[in-house]
Amino acid sequence: MSADTGRIFDIQKFSLHDGPGIRTVVFLKGCPMDCAWCSNPNSRELRVLQLRDATNPDVLLPDSRDYSVEEVVRTCLQDLPFYEESGGGVTLSGGEALVQHRFSTRLLDALTAEGVHTAVETTGYASPEVFGRVLAASDLLIIDVKHHDAAQHRRWTGVDNALPLRNLATALAAGGPVLVRIPVIPGVNDSPEDAVAFARLLSPLGVREVQLLPFHQFGERKYELLDWEYRMGGVPALHAEDLTEFRELLNDQGVRAFT
Numbered sequence: 001m002s003a004d005t006g007r008i009f010d011i012q013k014f015s016l017h018d019g020p021g022i023r024t025v026v027f028l029k030g031c032p033m034d035c036a037w038c039s040n041p042n043s044r045e046l047r048v049l050q051l052r053d054a055t056n057p058d059v060l061l062p063d064s065r066d067y068s069v070e071e072v073v074r075t076c077l078q079d080l081p082f083y084e085e086s087g088g089g090v091t092l093s094g095g096e097a098l099v100q101h102r103f104s105t106r107l108l109d110a111l112t113a114e115g116v117h118t119a120v121e122t123t124g125y126a127s128p129e130v131f132g133r134v135l136a137a138s139d140l141l142i143i144d145v146k147h148h149d150a151a152q153h154r155r156w157t158g159v160d161n162a163l164p165l166r167n168l169a170t171a172l173a174a175g176g177p178v179l180v181r182i183p184v185i186p187g188v189n190d191s192p193e194d195a196v197a198f199a200r201l202l203s204p205l206g207v208r209e210v211q212l213l214p215f216h217q218f219g220e221r222k223y224e225l226l227d228w229e230y231r232m233g234g235v236p237a238l239h240a241e242d243l244t245e246f247r248e249l250l251n252d253q254g255v256r257a258f259t
Contacts, residue, residue, distance in 0.1 A: 001046070001100050001102070002102070002103070003102035003105075005067070005068055005069075006066065006072070007028065007046060007048070007064050007066050007067075007100065008027060008029065008065065008066075008067050008072070009028075009042060009043060009063050009064035010025075011024060011027070011075055012024065012027065018091040018121060018142070019089065019091045019119035019140055020087050020117075021083065021088025021089065021117075022082040022086040023088045023089055023091050023119070024075070024076045024089075024090045025093050026072060026076075026091070026092050026097075027043065027093050027094055027095060028043075028092060028093070028094045028095045028096075028097050028100050028104065029042075029048075029095050029099075030043070030044075030045070030100060031094055031095045032096060032126075033125060033157040033158055034158035034159075035157045035158075036156050036157075036231040037185050037188070037215060038219065039218050039222070040094070040095065040219060042063045043094050046100075048063060049064070049226065050062060050063070051222070051225040052227070053225075054221070069106050069107050069110050072107055073111060077114060080114075080116070089117030089118055089139070090116055090117070090119070091120070091142070092104055092118070092120045093120075094121070096122060096123050096125065097121070097134070098120075098126040098130055099126075101126065101130045101133065104134055105133055105137050108120070108134070108137040108138050118139050119138060120140070120141055121143075122144075123146070124145075125159060125167075126163075126167065128167060131170065131171075132170065139176075140178075141176065143164070143168055143171065143178065143181070144182070144183060145165075145181070145198070145202065146161065146164075146182075147161060147189050148189070148194065148198045148200075152188070156185075165205070168205060172207065179211060180202065180209070180210045181210065182213065183215065184212050184214055184238060184243055185215045186215055186235050186238065187235070190246065192249055195249035196249055196253060198210075198255075199250050200253065202255055203255055208255060209255065209256045209258070210255055210257050210258075212243050212247060212259045213259075214237070214238035214242065214259065215237055217232075217237050220233065240259040243257075243259055247259070
């Protein structure tokens with residue numbers, strides 16, 4: 001992909017959960033991880049995929065298309081009054097926005113030039129050079145820590161956690177706003193022992209606060225439309241009240257946790 005063109009599978013307006021205020025979230029294709037619980041499974045591949053139409057399974061539809069930087073900026077600026085009123089802005093997500101880092105950086109710069117607050121949701125799995133460029137171009141970094149244990153991280157995401165942790169340390173050292181999130185997944189990282197281990201991993205890096213993301217099944221239907229296997233099928237969703245003990249254990253270890 002060029003720096004001027006990005007492959008996007010959704011532009012979601014009026015989001016309240018991807019950074020401060022009312023936001024537009026730009027979902028980019030491509031991800032180096034293969035998380036078993038991924039709610040956007042089609043985002044893993046950069047190429048355009050075919051999904052079955054939810055209302056007519058015999059019809060196949062492309063899951064994404066290519067946008068220019070100018071086209072995305074124009075779409076996002078339609079909601080500029082809402083950003084200004086609420087302290088919101090635009091968040092790049094995915095997938096992994098750093099896969100298309102040249103486009104993402106150019107888009108972030110263009111939005112900043114228009115006075116729009118920017119955020120990037122990331123796995124942190126990118127070369128330090130790429131990570132540093134995107135970090136410098138965004139106002140807020142939102143980074144997910146999937147697992148505290150390297151072997152379990154590989155088992156459930158397909159890659160090691162050393163690179164994301166290195167990039168997280170870089171972001172924290174840079175001193176800019178960083179929001180660390182933990183997706184809490186049943187049978188993967190939701191035990192009391194996991195909570196303590198997360199705190200012992202993150203606290204020495206300087207993390208003092210984390211957001212917990214309870215597991216949900218919002219993406220299950222997408223696996224059916226792709227004709228892909230879903231490893232988390234039948235696993236019950238979690239709710240904020242289910243994470244009370246997990247949250248308290250993190251708090252006891254000096255890491256404030258909230259949902």
